[in-house]
């Protein structure tokens with residue numbers, strides 16, 4: 025299968041007053057089309073930096089980021105993003121918030137078509153009937169569902185999820201994990217998820233990439249070859265428990281708290 029994303033030997037340092045601050049070192053990640061890659065690693069190792077490089081908001085000092093066979097050299101409109109804080113615009117309704125990327129990427133698309141596309145996604149995530157509400161009228165979980173719709177509405181090449189479930193309670197989080205599987209089953213997409221939650225990484229990921237401590241390099245890659253939509257019960261099966269133990273150990277090694 026062709027890779028949608030190829031991160032090849034990426035090394036990057038922030039320029040600070042005190043000199044270069046190395047964040048990524050010879051990082052390699054490949055994500056096939058329509059697959060879901062979860063990235064875990066110690067706090068501050070460079071995960072968000074990686075997302076900025078993929079979105080073309082920054083460029084690496086060395087190495088290359090390829091998206092759909094094209095070298096990333098400028099900000100990409102074809103990337104959808106969702107963050108821990110959904111950042112919905114309060115002066116717009118939920119429907120208008122979800123439509124926003126279409127206004128930028130497909131300004132000539134008829135309004136009715138934009139609305140139909142947004143409504144279709146909102147229905148998929150269980151937000152039918154809430155299209156006319158303002159963000160503040162929705163719960164945190166509902167806002168995050170709307171934010172996922174906004175990230176997907178323009179059928180982006182890739183959706184980057186930077187800890188979108190981190191601030192939710194455990195039950196809502198599990199609901200949203202299932203919603204992610206449902207969304208993928210309805211309409212395949214390619215995703216890169218940054219998370220601190222190992223269970224989330226195994227439940228959602230087709231591969232889990234463990235980054236080392238800063239400067240981050242690819243320390244370990246686990247393939248999770250289980251077709252979706254996956255039942256939540258999967259999390260309690262011996263195979264998953266074993267996977268979690270392996271990942272936990274790799275994170276401890278990354279943090280310097282265990283020896284390889």
Ligand SMILES: Nc1ncnc2c1ncn2[C@@H]1O[C@H](COP(=O)(O)OP(=O)(O)OP(=O)(O)O)[C@@H](O)[C@H]1O
Nearest residue numbers: 038039040045047066067068069070071072073074
């Ligand atoms: N613009 C910047 N200038 C200088 N240093 C930066 C800049 N942005 C991030 N950093 C530093 O780079 C390192 C990596 O930051 P990044 O946000 O990519 O890490 P992260 O793995 O996403 O962190 P966390 O897991 O805590 O969210 C951190 O030490 C951070 O302080």
